[in-house]
Amino acid sequence: MIFDAGLHIAAIAPHSTRNCYSIIYTDQNTAQFTVSWGGSDLGSSIATYDIYVSEDNSGFELWLDDTTNTSSSYTGDFDKTYSFFSVATDNVGNTEELPLSSDVSTIIMLNNDPILLNTIPDQILEIEEFFNFTFFSKTFKDEDDDNLIYTATLADGPALPTWLDFDPSTQTFSGTPTSDETITVKVTADDNKGDTISDEFNFTIIDGSLNGSENWISVPSTFQYSISFENEAVSTTSTQEVTITQNLDLDFDWDSFELDSFGWGDFTFDVPNGEEISFNDQINFTTDYGFLLDISGDFNPATGEAIWNFKTIDPATGELPANPNLAFLMPNNAQNGGKGVVKYTVSTDSNLQTGDILYSQANVIFDGDDLVETPEIFSIVDIDAPSSGVNTLPTMTTSGNFEVSWSGTDSGSGIASYDIYVSENGSSFNLWLDDTTDIAATYNGEDGNTYSFYSVAKDNVGNEESTPLGADTTTTVEFDPLTGMTTEVYRFYRKDAGSHLYTSDPNEIAVFRANPGIFTEEAGVATNGAIFLAGNAPSDGLKAVRRFYNKQTNGHFFTSDTNEIAAVQANQVAAGVFRDEGIAFYALEDSIPSLATDVYRFSNINTGAHFFTNSIIERDSVIANQVAAGFFRFEGVGWEAIA
Known part of the structure; x- marks a missing residue:
């Protein structure tokens, strides 16, 4: 009976399962990980397993044959996907059917440990005085650019005291100390992939005022x-x-x-x-x-x-x-x-350290009996230079005038000033800002140039940061004249003046469209029927197109030539013939092949009125007819816009 029951149960094939992580991060030199499996059988129990593997969705191949183990190390390559399934065989030879798909897939990712770039400086605080302290943004770095998660505890493990708060999103400590003591805090940066790095620093709380650099001294000093x-x-x-x-x-x-x-x-x-x-x-x-x-x-x-x-x-x-x-x-x-x-x-003493008091x-x-104690004074030692850095700039900036900002920390008397250095196109660094107390300034660069920056900080007792070995950040100026070139400019024909008028003003457009007896809108190929696109604000790579109104003819004249603008203002406007209506829009300073459209200019020899068009067909027609007949004069390209 037992024998028959055993045969009966063993006739049912075993079932196996595999266990493996879907993504494995490792900081080892080899992409090695553990694959495990298991199974169940209703009869004679599982005898062996066959384990199959597929690399990057290729065909499955037998990896382990008739193994009695339930786990094994597999060595693959980084950034590749490995899929596995198992087939179990029981002790009387029943074999599990091949699965229709893999049991599990995994990808092996190389993960570099986060590193400590700059130690967090010790801090000195006052009893019953609120403070906040943000450690330097470049204290920790992750080589894989993972977002680091920060935690803070006391160095020996317990949670921070109740008076001390830590905001991991801003890396800021804050609070109001309640007693004079020294505590050691540990900050841990976690890449959320199993690797961490920590640094420890001290908060020393004193019963006295830290205000003013007069409380801080450098050593050795004589007083x-x-x-x-x-x-x-x-x-x-x-x-x-x-x-x-x-x-x-x-x-x-x-x-x-x-x-x-x-x-x-x-x-x-x-x-x-x-x-x-x-x-x-x-x-x-x-x-x-x-x-x-x-x-x-x-x-x-x-x-x-x-x-x-x-x-x-x-x-x-x-x-x-x-x-x-x-x-x-x-x-x-x-x-x-x-x-x-x-x-x-x-x-x-020459062996003192920052924070010694x-x-x-x-x-x-x-007269022998009236004792008076003088007020206690203290001096705090600061021997450590501050650390600073110019904040990261974008790899490329589209404006020649861009903001450069910097920050720093000091473990003692505080930062007094910064020297900011700049290098242009890989040349030697030159001092840009000397002893500045600002933390940002606008740098005026030029199109096509690359600028690198670093900072050197000085604290209130004269300790000065060492000159860094290289730039803190680098950016290249590449003007993008298309930025802001989204203003729709419309063309209207003014019948009483026999001339064309260009405008991007919504109010003017509405008035012109409401008076078809005077104005005829001539649609273009730009968005919403505009004749072309232009800029509505000054920017690098753009130039202003100015509009003048001829009081005698009711016509309009447009020009981007600064010399011509000055001449018209000094003559026709001053004589009361023209009215200066200001900047109409902004055009491109330079042509952009395949994107820019030339706006051509003609003048009527008889009336002095001007005609503008960005249509090549219209240009050629006017040249072949009115110019050839001596009525118009072709004056070339007036400005360039976007069609």
Whole structure:
């Protein structure tokens, strides 16, 4: 029974299926992919498979014969389509029928990884100050011109903090920081084909103002710092002793510290040469004020601590005066007699990086017990040059006057200005715009020339971008005079004047058509019965055709010759014979074979009226008759339009 049942079930042919992707992208050097298959059988089960393949819709050929495997790697060629089907055979020899078509088709596409062109610069932000930052459009690039999809997370994986938003469509971060901290953000660019590239940068949030380039410094730099102190005007007593203490930030080069000068009121003293680290002196004010003043300044290069001391001395006792009003620092007044200052110079450490912050704050003690902290100031290091680029121009532009725009980013003090360079037809680059703060300008090019551009940015502390190795973008000017040549110009015959009139003005056309007793419309071969097509606005490759009205004959005269226009305006118009009716339309400056139509000009010798036609048949007829009879004079081509 089991044997019979087995025969009965095995008589049914097995069924197999194949699994394969429809499109496979790979960044490998070989177009290799995996084909898998499977099947079912109601009886003795599947024993083997035959796998067939077709390349680019050619005939199917056997690829794998009697295989017991259910998958295998196939190596093809890029940009070709491969189709597969399988035929299963069970353990008693039943074989599946050949399918009518392939089970699956796939195409193998080479996919290049996106690359990082420019690192995203670190950013410094202020607490509770809204910001937005867009990273450079040329940060990432995909060699296959795939549209990159951007995501942003913290570098170690979690989502961005709630105060920080990222818009992937514009590559813009924005938000309002809530605490002073540093976070590292990872931006990932995905080509949606399985390949990604990432870059990381920092947001450093500080409790202070970033406004103004004065907060930014380059390194190494030497700075003069001042510590001010004051016995306020509301004070009822003078101050006998002032002690100032400051601990230098570790990012300063302590070995470079030098005491500079000191003073109060109208008095200013320089620290003598050779005493820049430790200075002690006594100034005798007994004659004028009745006291001595001990002054000292000391700096410990091992601890970074600087101390200044001003001490009023009673000449009789050598100690602080018993009289509290016998003191060097009076309550402040309009002459600033109660203000003092100490100054020193120090250099930054040469190993600092962009974003490092140097803090400075001092403690001032008045008469041994009143301690006042000076406001904390900070300086932010910027050693990195900005990056910039001229935005991509079209390969070809049809206008000689085209807009060039540029942009850039800076990780520190911000971009102060740009230098924009241009090369014409592959020649050496020359400076076009110097130290411009604009981000766009119009360049005046010429037809047939190729122009290449690059930018060099400078930031607010003087860091300057390196000159690029080549152009950021290139465009060629190719005038297209046909652009805008869509205005329909109609011809009417004015019966009372015995002359022709050309117009593209819809109002005039309506009036002329409404008065057939005066005007006869003469249809042409252009669209809607127009006699020809012209331009209605100035453009490269076009010239203006001006219209004049003859008051004596009611006729019209048209010309595109600038010298003739000037002569008519200076004579007939000035004499009141002609009326200048302005530009009628715009014609081609140069002929375009097979597209342009010549508009020929004749003058009536007897009346001085002019006749224009773009019909060769009409031209030849007038030449053979009126010109030959001495009535008309042929004056050649007046202008060129589109028929």
